[in-house]
Amino acid sequence: MLDLDELTITQGDFALEATLTVPQGGRVAVLGPSGGGKSTLLLGIGGYIATQGGMTWDGEDLSPLAPGARPISTLFQAHNLFPHLTVARNVGFGLRPDLRLGADGWARVAQVLGQVGLEGMGDRMPASLSGGQQSRVALARVLLRAQPLLLLDEPFAALGPALKVEMLDLVAQLADQNGLTVLMVTHDRADAERFAKDTILVAGGRAHPPMPTQALLANPPAELAAYLGT
């Protein structure tokens, strides 16, 4: 369980307050107006910006941990694939940046490539892949790290609608199979409805506790309604 207890996350003059919990295995969307602090929330949980207050995962205090030591993987819109490394090496980088993986490690790489539908494509270069396939490489890298908490910040916004749906369904399926807890920032109400039973509303300087996505979207507060154009 992710537990944020009177957490304050600051970026320059901006401060976001959060008191909420996300149960283990929960898939939660993060919705709210532009500039409301959705990315700030993920950056704070990931350890990339300053926080004050309580933040635990399964009772373990995350605050003192550097980003790489947290039980967290992140996937952002810019997938940051290395153009000069093969697909397999891009994925292996998620486990060991020096790429000394050994036979077992490379077997795991091949396994996760299979999980994301890229079986046998490990020797390709990223530039020779479609946008959707590149997203799958980034997802494979995250899966290989095998961290229980996955943070997604509009990871598939650059994809066309059909491909985006396909990737969301793949993430949902892999998250369920691996028992992951997922927080996903999105600008698209359809993404939230498809992917997440519950949604965290980020607005007015506050990340609100998860509430049922359907109910929130059926009767959105004014600032969310204006943003979603409903």
Ligand SMILES: Nc1ncnc2c1ncn2[C@@H]1O[C@H](COP(=O)(O)OP(=O)(O)OP(=O)(O)O)[C@@H](O)[C@H]1O
């Ligand atoms: N590096 C920074 N330094 C100072 N303030 C920042 C920085 N990055 C973001 N902010 C401010 O923090 C606030 C929240 O930004 P954030 O990117 O978290 O919003 P968001 O909800 O993700 O927005 P969007 O939907 O437009 O991506 C904004 O007021 C923004 O100007």
